[in-house]
Amino acid sequence: MEDHDKKQRQPHCLVLAYPTQGHINPMLQFSKRLQHKGVRVTVIFSHFALKTIHKKSTSIALESISDGFDDGGVTSAESDKAYLDRFWQTGPRTLTELLEKLINSGNTFDCLVYDSFLPWALDVAKRFGVLGAPFFTQSLAVNTIYYHTHKGNLKLPFTESEVSLPGLPTLSCCDLPSFLYVKGAYPGFTGMVVNQFSNIEKADFVLCNTFYELEQEVADWQGKIFPLRTIGPTIPSMLLDKRIQDDNDYGFDLFKPNNDDCMKWLSDKPRGSVVYVSLGSLVVLDTEQTEEMAWGLRDSGYYFLWVVRETELEKVPKDFLESSEKGFVVTWCPQIQVLEHEAVGCFVTHCGWNSTLEAISLGVPVVGMPQWTDQSTDAKYIVDVWKMGVKVEADPKGIVRRESLKQCIKEVMETERGKEMKRNANKWKDLAKRAFEEGGSSDKCFEDLVKHLVTSPNAQVPRK
């Protein structure tokens, strides 16, 4: 706890996470930082996520509510719409029950920070008379695009060839999040991302996992509309500013990590010689794409560490696993430790926002292979705005061919342009670190948030 907070009463913040890995990681890291600043934090998962998670011991209190799928998580629902509909019906009631239980056992709380995918949580917070703040786990650029869609400034499905929005570079149709231009795909998620803004005018803060210097123009624009606080990148402190001792990793995995084997395999590889490959926790490739990827990695000639989740493994060609002596395939790894390792020279990624922020914070240049949702917008920024990577193009059938992947890897690993990308990645890494040093842009946002929590009138009195 920092000195200035020790003398004051301790505020209590509840943090409600959407139950997938890419949402759990940033909200947990946010919670650790808040706790370090003297705030008591309780993180709320779904029952299933809490039951499934492989976790290290943590000083953060954990609770859970039903999302309507207590025996299987998000991916067990028939469709995105079926999952969200049931969560929407169940969540407000089960969250209310949990808050009542907390109050009845003598707790007070000042604020509910909730994943922006769950805007109904703000209405629950307001019924209990506490502060409410959505936490956006995707980039400010992506959120801004959804905001304009919510406002009707972008009509769906998007059919123009280009779009110009305040604070953003000119975007071609396929730089937009896929929900906006792939007609009819994922109706549940499409409605959800637009609905993130349905009640935002009632929010006391709008938190986003980014840092001011990274998305300055759009942050300035959004800051005029919302009480925006940029509180990222939510990378464990010991890999960034080193102000929170022992904060070395996320510590909560929905998949069983293969830590020792990965780090051992990396340990004898020369500096910058390894290509690290992961498409995050949700992407599902078809067999043809998996095969092209496998042979592209082998043909690059580099060492590679490839994460293929258990459920995807059967698509990897059998002879490939036996024949590629420079490759190592694992079902889950400690990604941030891998990216921090000096042996890693390049990251082949789907450009999920956490993976993007991790590449930025650890200074690793990227081969972007976006698949869906916000990833195409992140890839656009990686290539054209932050200039720290390339994007591998798919053929007219939508498949990234082995030759294209191989060429992109070689460009990042071998060419002058690749060296420039590495220099740019290191520049962003320095800026990310500075954002969390004392007085840095993200640190100031945390300080401001804590100041409001400390002076919140709600902590003393349990309310119904």
Ligand SMILES: O=c1ccn([C@@H]2O[C@H](COP(=O)(O)OP(=O)(O)O[C@H]3O[C@H](CO)[C@@H](O)[C@H](O)[C@H]3O)[C@@H](O)[C@H]2O)c(=O)[nH]1
């Ligand atoms: O072997 C692995 C692979 C991944 N990770 C971690 O898992 C997280 C993955 O997050 P992300 O890169 O954002 O990908 P997804 O899991 O696919 O995240 C979903 O959620 C994100 C936040 O909303 C979106 O940006 C993505 O597009 C969406 O797919 C990261 O923190 C990784 O470090 C590991 O720890 N080990």
